[in-house]
Amino acid sequence: MKIMMLLNIALLVTLINFGKCKSHSFVVNYDDNSFSKDGQPFRYISGSIHYARVPRGYWDDRLMKMYATGLNAIQVYVPWNFHERSPGRYTFEDNADLVAFLRKANDTGLLVILRPGPYICAEWDMGGLPSWLLKDGVIKLRTMDEDYIQAVDRWMGVLLPKIKPLLYSNGGPIISIQVENEYGSYYACDHDYIRHLKNTFEEALGADAVVLFTTDGANEKNFKCGTLQGLYATVDFGTVGDISSAFKLQRKFQPQGPLVNSEFYTGWLDHWGQNHSTVTKEKVTDFLDKILAMGASVNMYMFEGGTNFGFWNGANTVYSPQPTSYDYDAPLTEAGDPTDKLMAIRNIIKKYAKVPLIPVPPATQKLAYGQSTMTKVGSLYDVLDKLTPYGPIKSNYPITMEAMQQSFGFIMYRTTIAINVTKATLLDIPGIRDRGYIIINQVPVGIVVRNKPTGLNITASKGDILDIVVENQGRINFGETIADMKGIVGNITLGDTILEGFQIYSLQLDEFVPKISQKFELTWPSPQTQLNVPTLYSGTMPALPPDITEPRDTFLKVSGWTKGQAYINGFNLGRYWPVEGPQVTLYVPATILKRTENFIVLFELESAPCSTEGSCTIEFIDQPILNGTVARGHKIL
């Protein structure tokens, strides 16, 4: 009896497994120039969404909207530095719960194209590589460099076992995995490195368990360095250029198999100080229509851009950091709202595929909470001991933020002036990364910036305390210079003298802000319309109107303020810099709000609209402003 049952179970398991093999396969069909899913020809119409840029409480909402548009897949980057914040310490909770996100995609009915890097670009700090790789200064990123590979292998040893059960062939949503990211455009062109990653993925996941592919920009040199035998070669391009010549290039390196555009750009990224980028829905749908008419698979980058909360934005060269919003002019806005572009895309998809009968869910409700009055908590100097609980590190010459084992935010270099400087003399900091506030005896005297001027003429007396408060504005995420160390890189000169005898303070803003409460509140500030020392302000959001019971999304408008970091309920909303533009408001998701007593903190670096008569206020409005006037009004790139 028992034996019979066991036999039956064994038979059942065999049948299920057999069924699984047949019904759960996703492969390239080289004869048919298509993908084959469960034995049937298949093409994906996919959209990019980054779980780290969308509050976890909104994952379902965004995925459902993507599904309702008619997408059958999503494309997802895994940002390594979001998960391994310090060497060997891993985070997979809250917004970093990758497995939960992938399960939600699966439950929504979406397949997944996973891009686990290790490098991802993505306009994300250092292209997703952890900054602690730069601790010792010398490392050749994205090559077979021993230290780099050791760190990559350790990370993949943690990540890939989590991925494996979620492969399509194992009953999960992941149909394909990208190896590295647009590797062909990187100077190193190290084929052994790509081969190493291929082997790593195959060993961890199974040799034919999932389609492994590469993506490169439509240029022959890129394909030469980025592709590798055994990895399916795909191309990426937007609404400029020529579709057929881009696909011809893919064909040259991938003579058989489906045409795939892995990043079809629905919009474009922004940089501080440069005009807001947009791409019209007409252009997007015109190109999409043509791509789909060719029978190609496509992924729209981005479909939901989201937000660079905290300090996560990257930068391009000539050094131009990206703003907090990653709206991208995508079909779903930063706040997850369907746009006309989305509806137009849906109409194109309908020509080629069945779209779900359900309507696209509507925009979430927004609320103009109104104005909040801010009061001063204290200047950097009032709270320095709390911001730097471990005190300063002594070093004769400046050392980098990474050498201080700090990843993000602000760092202060202090030294004592050793001689009288009576004539204006150049204080030069060519290694400023990225923006430095020069303060003598707690009085601000000027700003130095990475893109020049890196120097400032000063006078000082022997014994004066020189402080340089440096903001890391985001690490370069693309190109040869991604090993972008922060703080001060190299020596500081005053005239002909190299300054020595530093005390270096890592400012632990993210750790300190949640501890701020009214009890730190000091007296009303003196007029602060001039450049001031960095100062913390706090306030409370206006209450919900009586007829509204739950918190709603809103947008923080910081007009009149200059530059800094904004927090609500201890959550780091990101950088604000309305005088630089184009971004004027910060997205405040309802997921971080409470019904009452929402506590705001601003770390204002330059000047606040606060004086005895002035209005020390901020405002919460019900729509974003991402296209404000820009300071420079020109494109650097």
Ligand SMILES: *[C@@H]1O[C@H](CO)[C@@H](O)[C@H](O)[C@H]1NC(C)=O
């Ligand atoms: C994915 O969804 C399918 C149903 O569409 C379900 O059978 C399967 O168990 C799910 N896989 C995971 C890993 O959740």
Ligand SMILES: *[C@@H]1O[C@H](CO)[C@@H](O)[C@H](O)[C@H]1NC(C)=O
């Ligand atoms: C430096 O200047 C201070 C006044 O600012 C003066 O008292 C002192 O004598 C000067 N020292 C030298 C070495 O010139």
Ligand SMILES: *[C@@H]1O[C@H](CO)[C@@H](O)[C@H](O)[C@H]1NC(C)=O
């Ligand atoms: C510093 O002063 C010198 C001499 O007056 C001047 O040539 C130089 O441009 C000044 N540098 C800066 C950065 O202001």
Ligand SMILES: *[C@@H]1O[C@H](CO)[C@@H](O)[C@H](O)[C@H]1NC(C)=O
């Ligand atoms: C800083 O200056 C000192 C003294 O000249 C020198 O030994 C050191 O190498 C310099 N550091 C850098 C990074 O150039």
Ligand SMILES: *[C@@H]1O[C@H](CO)[C@@H](O)[C@H](O)[C@H]1NC(C)=O
């Ligand atoms: C900014 O965007 C809004 C909303 O899309 C639009 O109404 C407005 O005209 C734009 N302003 C500028 C200066 O482009």
Ligand SMILES: *[C@@H]1O[C@H](CO)[C@@H](O)[C@H](O)[C@H]1NC(C)=O
């Ligand atoms: C930026 O926008 C301004 C105002 O709309 C316009 O005058 C300027 O030409 C734009 N610059 C570029 C590079 O597009």
